[in-house]
Amino acid sequence: MNSRDTILQRLRERSGGKLHRPDCDFSVLERPSSSVAERVEQFQRTIESVHGEVHRCTPESWVAQLAGILSSRGARNLLIPAAHQIGHALRDSGQDDLPELLIYDEPVVSWQAHLFNNVDASITSTRGGIAETGSLILWPTPDEPRLMSLVPPIHVAVLKASELYTTFHEAMRVQNWMSGMPTNALLISGPSKTADIEQTLAYGVHGPKELIVLVIE
Amino acid sequence: MNQTTRTPQHIDVREFHSRARTAIADPKIRKNFRKAMDGLIVKRKDAFEGWDLEALRELGANIRLRALADLPDLLEQLEKKLTDNGVNVHWAIDGDEACRIIRDICVARNAKTVIKGKSMVTEEMELNHYLADHDIEALESDLGEYIVQLASETPSHIIMPAIHKNTGEISELMYEKTGTDLSNDVEYLTASARQQLREKFMNADVGVSGVNFAVAETGTLCLVENEGNGRMTTTVPPCHIAVTGIEKVVGYLEDVAPLLALLTRSATGQHITTYFNMISGSRKPDELDGPEEVHVVLVDNGRSSIYQDDELLDTLRCIRCGACMNHCPVYTRVGGHTYGTTYPGPIGKILMPHLIGLDEGRHLPSASSLCGACGEVCPVKIPIPDLLVRLRQESVDGDKLNPAKVRGHGAKRNALEALVWKGWSWMHARPGAYRFGTTVASRLRKLQPGKLGGWTRYRTAPKLAARTLHERMKERSQ
Numbered sequence: 001m002n003s004r005d006t007i008l009q010r011l012r013e014r015s016g017g018k019l020h021r022p023d024c025d026f027s028v029l030e031r032p033s034s035s036v037a038e039r040v041e042q043f044q045r046t047i048e049s050v051h052g053e054v055h056r057c058t059p060e061s062w063v064a065q066l067a068g069i070l071s072s073r074g075a076r077n078l079l080i081p082a083a084h085q086i087g088h089a090l091r092d093s094g095q096d097d098l099p100e101l102l103i104y105d106e107p108v109v110s111w112q113a114h115l116f117n118n119v120d121a122s123i124t125s126t127r128g129g130i131a132e133t134g135s136l137i138l139w140p141t142p143d144e145p146r147l148m149s150l151v152p153p154i155h156v157a158v159l160k161a162s163e164l165y166t167t168f169h170e171a172m173r174v175q176n177w178m179s180g181m182p183t184n185a186l187l188i189s190g191p192s193k194t195a196d197i198e199q200t201l202a203y204g205v206h207g208p209k210e211l212i213v214l215v216i217e
Numbered sequence: 218m219n220q221t222t223r224t225p226q227h228i229d230v231r232e233f234h235s236r237a238r239t240a241i242a243d244p245k246i247r248k249n250f251r252k253a254m255d256g257l258i259v260k261r262k263d264a265f266e267g268w269d270l271e272a273l274r275e276l277g278a279n280i281r282l283r284a285l286a287d288l289p290d291l292l293e294q295l296e297k298k299l300t301d302n303g304v305n306v307h308w309a310i311d312g313d314e315a316c317r318i319i320r321d322i323c324v325a326r327n328a329k330t331v332i333k334g335k336s337m338v339t340e341e342m343e344l345n346h347y348l349a350d351h352d353i354e355a356l357e358s359d360l361g362e363y364i365v366q367l368a369s370e371t372p373s374h375i376i377m378p379a380i381h382k383n384t385g386e387i388s389e390l391m392y393e394k395t396g397t398d399l400s401n402d403v404e405y406l407t408a409s410a411r412q413q414l415r416e417k418f419m420n421a422d423v424g425v426s427g428v429n430f431a432v433a434e435t436g437t438l439c440l441v442e443n444e445g446n447g448r449m450t451t452t453v454p455p456c457h458i459a460v461t462g463i464e465k466v467v468g469y470l471e472d473v474a475p476l477l478a479l480l481t482r483s484a485t486g487q488h489i490t491t492y493f494n495m496i497s498g499s500r501k502p503d504e505l506d507g508p509e510e511v512h513v514v515l516v517d518n519g520r521s522s523i524y525q526d527d528e529l530l531d532t533l534r535c536i537r538c539g540a541c542m543n544h545c546p547v548y549t550r551v552g553g554h555t556y557g558t559t560y561p562g563p564i565g566k567i568l569m570p571h572l573i574g575l576d577e578g579r580h581l582p583s584a585s586s587l588c589g590a591c592g593e594v595c596p597v598k599i600p601i602p603d604l605l606v607r608l609r610q611e612s613v614d615g616d617k618l619n620p621a622k623v624r625g626h627g628a629k630r631n632a633l634e635a636l637v638w639k640g641w642s643w644m645h646a647r648p649g650a651y652r653f654g655t656t657v658a659s660r661l662r663k664l665q666p667g668k669l670g671g672w673t674r675y676r677t678a679p680k681l682a683a684r685t686l687h688e689r690m691k692e693r694s695q
Contacts, residue, residue, distance in 0.1 A: 003517070004308035007463065010521040011289040016530070019286035022279040028272040029475060046488065108506040112419055112453075133489040145505040146452045150445055168489075169474035178470050181435045183302075183501060184452075187493035192445040194407060195485075196361035196377060198384045199253055202407035205360055206414065207445025207492070 029169045031132070039131040039164040040215055046134030050190035051203055052211045062214050063093045066156065069212060070121055075099050079115075079122035079152060083143045086125055086158055104145055115147065121154035128163035129213075130171055135189040136213065137171060139182045146184050155208040157188070161217045228557040230573060233580040236555040246381060246552045253380050257543040260486020261594070277479045278598040281534035284467045288524070291433040291466045292515065298436025302498030304511045312342025315516045319344060319425065319458055322512055323353050326456055328422030332414075334440070334450035335359040336427025337375055337537060338462050338516055341559045341572065344425070355425070358414050358446040360407065367394045373553030375560060376484050376539040381552055414446070424450035424508065428461035429536070430476060431513075434469045438513065440494040441480060443487075448494050457508040459496070463515050464524075464533040476536060479596035483538040519571045526622055528607055532567050534597040539564075541591035541601060547584055556581065563591035567604040574625030575612050582608035655685040 001009070034042075044054040057065050070078060077100040081087040090101060102119060124144045127137040136157050140146040149155050165171035168187065172178070177185075192207030203209050240246050265273075284291060296306045309315035315338075323331065331348060333339065333355055345355040345366075357366045361378035365371065367390050372378030379387065384401050391397045397409040426447055430439040438459050440447045451457045467473065481487045500507040523529050542548040542562025553561040558569040558581070566585060570578040582605045591601040610616045613635070614627040621627060644650050662681040669678050 002308070003310040003314060006310060007308055007515075007517045007521055008289050008292065010517075011292075011463075011524055015525040016527045019527075019530075020282070021286040022282050024276060024279045024283060024472075025272075026276065026471065026475065028269050028276055029478075050487075050491070104505060106505065108453075116415055116419060135489055135493075140504075142503045142505055145507075146448070147506045150448050150452065167474070168477065169471060172470060172474065178434060181437050181470075181495060181497040183496070183498045183504060183507060185437075185495040185497070186448075187489065188491065189489045189493075190491045192443070193491055194360045194444050196359070196364065196379055197387050197403045197406055198249075198382075199256060199377075199380075200384070200403040202403050205407050205411055205444045205446070206358070206449055 026169065029167055031166045031170075034131075034166060036161050036164065039166060040161050040217070042131040042166075043129055043134055043159075043164055044215070046132070047190060047211075047213065048134075050134065051193070051201075052134065052190045052213060054213045054215055056215050056217055059216055062158070062216060063089060063095050063098075066090075066123070066214065067095050067097045069156070070099055070154075071097055073121070073154060073210075075120040075154060077102050077118075077120055078156075079104055079119050079148055081124065081143045081148075084125050086123060087143075090123070104148055108145070108147060115151055119152045121156060122148045122152040123156040123158065124149050126157050126159045126163070127175065128165060128171060129159045130166070130168050130187070131164050132167050133187075133189055135168070135187040138186040138188060140184050140186070141182075149186070149188060150207045153204060153208055154210045154212065155188075155191075156212045156214060158214050158216060161215050230557040230569070230577050231580060233555065233557065233584060236557065237551045237584075240551045240555045245383070247550060249381055249383055250549050250552050253374075253377065254543050254549045257486060261483055261540060261543070262486075264482035264486040264488060273475060273479060274596055274598050276475045277536075277596050278534065280467060280472045280476060281536070281597045284472070285464070285524070285530060285533055287468055288463070288466065291468055292463060294433040295431055295436060295466055296515075298433065299498075299513055302436055303501075304436070304499060304513055307512060307514045309514055309516045309518070311518050312516065315342050315460065315514050315518070316344055316347040318514050319460070320348065320351050320353065322456070322458060323348070323423055324351075326422060326510075328456070329353060330417070330421050331355040331423045331425055332417055332421035332450055332454060333357050333359075333362070334424065334426035334447040335362055335378075335442070336425065336460055337559065338427060338460050338518075339425060340372065341518065342516070344460075356414075356417055356421075358417070358450055359442075360410055360444060360446075363410060363414065364390065367391065371554070371559075373561065374539060374542060375537055375564075381554065418449045418453045421454045423456045423458060424452075424454040425458045425460060426450050428459050428465055428513075429480065430473050431461055431466045432468075432470050432473060433466055436497055437470065438496045439473055439477075440492075440496070441477065441490050442494070443491040445492060448492055451494065451496055452507050455508055456510040456512070457496075458512045458514060460514045460516060462520055463517055464520050464535075480536050480538050483540040483594065483596040522624075523571050529571070529604065529623070531599050532571070532604060534599050535564055535568070536597055537564075538596055540594045540596065544590040544594045546586060546588060546590070551584075556584070563601045563605075564599075567599075567601055567608065570608055570612075570623055570625070575608065575623045576625030576628035578625070579612050579628045582606075582612060652685070652687060655687070659683060659685050659688075 079102045191211040194205040348355045364379040373381040429441045499511040548562040566581040611621040611626040612629040
């Protein structure tokens with residue numbers, strides 16, 4: 001018998017007999033309903049407490065605000081999605097103080113070293129956010145691959161205020177994640193960090209040193 | 218770089234007491250742990266502010282119990298879902314088989330370098346030694362694990378592997394092994410490690426990670442981390458191997474919401490970690506990054522034996538947060554290395570005897586004051602103190618009605634001690650004998666020995682009273 005069958009048989013023929021299957025009451029996760037403004041405020045407070053940066057924008061203002069944020073950091077370039085409207089908006093903006101715009105449109109193997117060493121910033125969309133934990137929901141796609149939100153030292157994420165949920169549990173239920181998950185899904189709640197050296201916080205240990213959220217209201 | 222060839226460490230778990238004495242006498246160890254644990258206790262408490270913590274723990278415990286009740290079915294469901302999503306699923310009866318499976322995957326890909334995300338189960342099976350013996354370099358990428366590996370040591374805490382070292386020690390270590398400048402600037406040390414490891418990520422042939430929760434419903438592997446090294450490990454190399462104990466599976470995706478809330482708050486007092494990474498398949502044809510090949514190794518290594526017993530089963534609820542060690546008065550004083558086991562502290566004391574046998578781990582269940590703190594903070598309500606008592610009984614074969622089951626049971630049984638307790642229980646079942654015995658004992662109290670083995674090493678011997686309780690009660694009622 002192979003290991004798989006041995007393990008399953010041992011579990012099925014448990015000497016203690018069949019186990020009781022308790023009911024699970026999820027009501028402890030329920031929260032009173034809140035307004036969009038309250039959720040934005042809670043989101044901002046929480047993500048700022050872990051070194052994330054929030055800029056409140058309008059659909060008209062965000063490109064100019066982004067340009068200002070990136071130039072204050074001296075970013076030489078910005079990796080943008082090719083097909084998503086964020087990418088279109090940036091390319092068509094006519095905003096002349098934006099850094100060079102890059103597109104991730106070939107398999108990573110062909111430009112890995114460039115991505116790791118020369119890309120200063122990236123911008124991605126989100127599938128919403130979570131107010132209680134200050135989290136962004138990302139489902140990477142061929143248009144916005146996985147490494148986009150991980151490798152560049154600055155990650156900018158665009159979050160629509162109307163897509164803020166109160167809890168993770170609420171977000172996954174409303175978006176019906178149970179019916180099928182993508183190759184990779186992420187909650188991102190701040191810049192990369194570590195406290196492994198004597199409990200002293202340091203940012204950007206492997207991923208982005210800065211996480212900048214543009215909340216579109 | 219030869220930093221990864223960790224010399225195999227043959228730590229004798231039975232030498233717990235001598236290591237404990239050494240650790241207690243070392244003010245640096247005590248200071249490092251005390252400071253860290255005090256901080257974590259406060260942060261955990263703050264993080265649960267405003268929560269109905271008891272209701273949340275109840276839910277966490279029930280989710281884990283429900284998953285364990287369905288365990289074989291959930292494992293099959295997980296396997297099917299993962300396979301449908303292009304993931305190769307392997308089963309390993311023990312650590313050796315898991316190591317062989319991982320080596321074979323590496324050999325088939327002609328892989329020479331493996332980059333690792335944090336995984337306690339690979340520590341449990343000493344994967345790094347095994348791979349090194351087969352000319353495959355395994356490099357840890359979690360900063361704490363990286364430091365511990367540079368020092369050729371093992372983790373001293375399951376969440377914070379290098380907690381036993383202070384900044385000065387880490388600076389010297391990195392200076393010596395990697396050529397960074399001597400500096401107490403944590404930012405500088407972290408940035409140096411980032412640079413060193415980025416090169417490694419790009420060149421690694423295989424990434425090996427652990428798993429925090431495996432969801433059967435959707436075939437999703439969940440990884441909890443702050444650094445991003447877990448995401449790197451599972452995204453950059455062309456092949457990703459996730460290794461997990463068979464007990465980590467949960468039934469439904471919604472189960473991870475409360476478990477995640479409990480895990481990060483209990484572990485480090487965070488509302489959530491920076492990254493919660495959910496992986497449900499290998500790279501699809503139109504995707505531009507992520508591993509083309511994904512493997513999952515489901516490791517039993519003693520878990521199915523623990524599963525047989527109704528009481529011991531609770532050990533398998535554990536979600537590896539480390540709160541029990543953070544709150545343990547023994548762990549805080551002796552530190553993680555004293556235990557000599559992969560999992561230190563209270564969870565180690567109830568888990569390790571199953572993995573290494575109660576003969577080897579005979580001192581683990583008694584390395585506790587049974588103060589109960591571990592059981593009170595456990596996010597999934599594992600009755601750790603009760604399990605410690607159970608294992609103490611097993612280590613002396615002390616419960617006639619419930620025969621001992623754990624491998625190596627009875628290793629601490631002492632014929633004289635057993636005889637004394639036998640007499641004790643005989644006497645307590647017979648009132649006449651009890652009265653006679655206690656009266657005689659109280660009259661002969663002068664003959665009582667002053668030294669009582671281990672008890673009197675650090676304490677004075679208890680003295681028998683001059684008159685028995687029965688005698689005194691009789692006097693009072695007159």
